[in-house]
Amino acid sequence: MFRDAALVAGKDLRVELRSRVATNQVAPYALLVLIVFAFALDPDRGFLAKAAPGLFWVAVVFSTLLAVQRSFAIEAADGGRDALRLSGLDPAGIFIGKAAAVGLQLALLEVALGIGVVVLYDAALGGAVLLATTCVLATVGLAAAGTVFGVLVGGLRVRETLLPLLLLPVLAPLVLGATRATEYALAGEPANGWP
Amino acid sequence: MTTSTPATRILGAFALGGLALTAVLALVVSPADVNQKDAVRLLYIHVPTAWLALYLSFGVTTLCSALYLWPRTRSRFWDLAAGASAEIGVLFLGLTLVIGSIWGRTTWGVWWTWDARLTTTAVLFVLYLGYLALRRVPDDTDVRSKRCAIAALAAFVGVPIVHLSVEWWRTLHQPASILDERRLLDPAIHGSMAWTLFVGVIAFTLVYAWLLIHRFRVAWLEERLEDRVLETALAERRAEGAAALVAGPR
Amino acid sequence: MTYAGYVAAGYGITFVALGAYAWRVIARGRALSRALPPEERRWR
Numbered sequence: 001m002f003r004d005a006a007l008v009a010g011k012d013l014r015v016e017l018r019s020r021v022a023t024n025q026v027a028p029y030a031l032l033v034l035i036v037f038a039f040a041l042d043p044d045r046g047f048l049a050k051a052a053p054g055l056f057w058v059a060v061v062f063s064t065l066l067a068v069q070r071s072f073a074i075e076a077a078d079g080g081r082d083a084l085r086l087s088g089l090d091p092a093g094i095f096i097g098k099a100a101a102v103g104l105q106l107a108l109l110e111v112a113l114g115i116g117v118v119v120l121y122d123a124a125l126g127g128a129v130l131l132a133t134t135c136v137l138a139t140v141g142l143a144a145a146g147t148v149f150g151v152l153v154g155g156l157r158v159r160e161t162l163l164p165l166l167l168l169p170v171l172a173p174l175v176l177g178a179t180r181a182t183e184y185a186l187a188g189e190p191a192n193g194w195p
Numbered sequence: 196m197t198t199s200t201p202a203t204r205i206l207g208a209f210a211l212g213g214l215a216l217t218a219v220l221a222l223v224v225s226p227a228d229v230n231q232k233d234a235v236r237l238l239y240i241h242v243p244t245a246w247l248a249l250y251l252s253f254g255v256t257t258l259c260s261a262l263y264l265w266p267r268t269r270s271r272f273w274d275l276a277a278g279a280s281a282e283i284g285v286l287f288l289g290l291t292l293v294i295g296s297i298w299g300r301t302t303w304g305v306w307w308t309w310d311a312r313l314t315t316t317a318v319l320f321v322l323y324l325g326y327l328a329l330r331r332v333p334d335d336t337d338v339r340s341k342r343c344a345i346a347a348l349a350a351f352v353g354v355p356i357v358h359l360s361v362e363w364w365r366t367l368h369q370p371a372s373i374l375d376e377r378r379l380l381d382p383a384i385h386g387s388m389a390w391t392l393f394v395g396v397i398a399f400t401l402v403y404a405w406l407l408i409h410r411f412r413v414a415w416l417e418e419r420l421e422d423r424v425l426e427t428a429l430a431e432r433r434a435e436g437a438a439a440l441v442a443g444p445r
Numbered sequence: 446m447t448y449a450g451y452v453a454a455g456y457g458i459t460f461v462a463l464g465a466y467a468w469r470v471i472a473r474g475r476a477l478s479r480a481l482p483p484e485e486r487r488w489r
Contacts (some may be wrong), residue, residue: 028321035317043309067421119296119306198474218456233448237455244459286466290459297455301448409470416477423481433482 001096004089008097014102015074022105026066030109033059034116052123053182056113057175060142062173063109065164067102068146072154081155095147105144110135127185134181141174198412203405210405213398220391233300237294239391246374249354251403252284252322257351260344271418274340277347278330279410284401285323292320297317303367311364312357319353321380326350336418 016022037055041048048055075081084094117123125131149167153159199207221239228235259277262268262366295313296306307313328348332339372384384392 019329024324024331028324028328032321035314035321038309038314122305122307196476197470214460222456224451231448233452236452240455240459256450286462290462294455297451297458301451341455349447406467406470409474413470413474413477415472416481419481420477 001090001093004093005096005100007029008089008094009100009104010097011119012071012074012098012101016105021070022067026070026105027062027109027174029066030059030063030113031116033062034113034120038120041182044113048121048158051124052117052121054179055119055121056117056182057138057178059113060106060110060138061168061171061175063113063183064102064106064142064146065167067105067109068150068167069160069163071098071102072150072159075154080156098150099143099147102146103139106139106142107135110139124186128183130181133180134185138174142171145170145174198409200417203408206401206405206408210398210401213394213401217391217395217398220387220394225387225391231283231302234298235388237298237301238388239395241291241294241298242392243395244287246396247317247399247403248284248291249357251400252280252287253354255280255407256284256326256347260347261345263340264348270335271340271415273427274344275414275418276407276411277344278327279407279414281323281326281330281347282311282410283406285327287321287399287403288316288320288323292316308367310366310368311360312366312368315353315357319357322350322353325370369385 033056037059038048041051075084116171118125145169149163149170153162156162217239221236225236225239227233256277259273259280263270263273263277292313299308300306326343329346330339330343334342358371358374360366361368
């Protein structure tokens with residue numbers, strides 16, 4: 001199973017390396033989201049910095065949508081989905097492989113977004129261990145949930161609109177947890193638990 | 196065999212020399228500022244890269260895109276030149292933002308602020324990143340080139356906005372000291388700082404020219420390679436078809 | 446970090462970025478030139 005997963009993950013990452021969609025499109029999109037937040041919210045001293053953990057995770061979630069869409073768009077062309085099923089690869093392996101590829105792209109994006117948030121929102125860094133753990137766990141969750149729903153809607157023509165609708169409610173608790181953990185890591189004490 | 200020719204080697208030598216001279220003038224010869232101390236030395240990178248990116252690189256991209264779109268002058272040359280210039284422009288603009296951020300850290304105390312000049316520059320940066328992404332989308336060459344040319348024309352609208360942002364809004368970034376109709380003949384910069392900046396602009400322009408020529412040639416070769424690969428593949432398929440005919444139905 | 450440190454970092458980043466980009470372009474040019482015969486060029 002893990003060998004099949006490595007095969008699929010390797011294929012996905014190689015496609016990404018050749019087409020560079022994540023670096024050329026998803027990363028600038030993530031940066032744009034941060035910029036648009038600054039337009040929409042009050043850039044006065046301190047406000048963006050306080051909201052930084054939440055804005056960071058919202059940007060990551062939006063980027064997850066794109067990354068998952070892309071992950072299944074490359075299968076949709078040329079009958080890739082049927083080819084995968086007929087290939088005899090372990091289905092669980094395919095799932096883990098695709099989720100791993102998405103997760104890796106997300107992890108790199110999070111590093112870039114983290115730098116963006118620190119520079120653009122004047123956020124402070126701290127609590128490295130908690131921050132890293134939060135990111136790892138959250139990324140695993142995002143990638144796994146994203147892949148599950150990506151598979152569900154992958155073959156449909158309305159997948160672009162359906163995926164966010166199905167995925168975001170599922171990700172809400174994850175966003176909540178990740179944001180609170182990040183706040184705690186950065187500031188040393190969490191805000192009130194409920195939004 | 197490379198993309199170099201004797202002319203580009205000479206150009207490259209001058210560019211390198213120019214950069215070295217700029218560095219010496221900027222770091223050693225020119226004075227530190229009264230208020231900013233040594234931080235002002237970043238001016239000699241920040242301003243040239245900004246001017247080169249906004250006005251020269253993106254200007255060339257826009258001009259070449261227009262020439263490509265106009266049927267009378269349409270040719271692969273303009274499309275590839277537009278792309279090469281845009282890529283270098285993005286590099287220079289990115290440098291402008293980074294060096295500006297470092298400079299801001301020393302003078303304003305922050306790595307970033309959402310004032311009009313910085314915000315519009317960041318938006319323009321992402322705009323041209325989008326243009327570069329558009330160039331990579333695999334498609335029929337003419338269709339893609341036309342699409343990119345129109346996108347380039349649209350993106351250039353951002354350049355005057357960036358330039359005038361310090362006039363239209365109250366910004367932390369200072370207003371134009373030179374590139375302004377009131378200041379052009381009487382700039383707000385003097386003495387050794389002024390001609391160090393001048394040398395810097397010349398040096399970076401030479402760097403731009405050198406990079407542009409090489410990047411254009413790389414793009415040209417890439418397109419030739421693509422065509423050849425396609426021709427080879429077509430020839431192979433035809434050969435297969437002929438062989439099948441000779442072999443007859445199974 | 447003293448101001449000198451920031452200035453040094455700035456100049457360092459600039460030269461590294463320009464150098465790395467120039468290197469990449471030249472290297473790609475060499476690789477492509479190897480893959481194509483000389484008549485494909487429109488320069489000397």
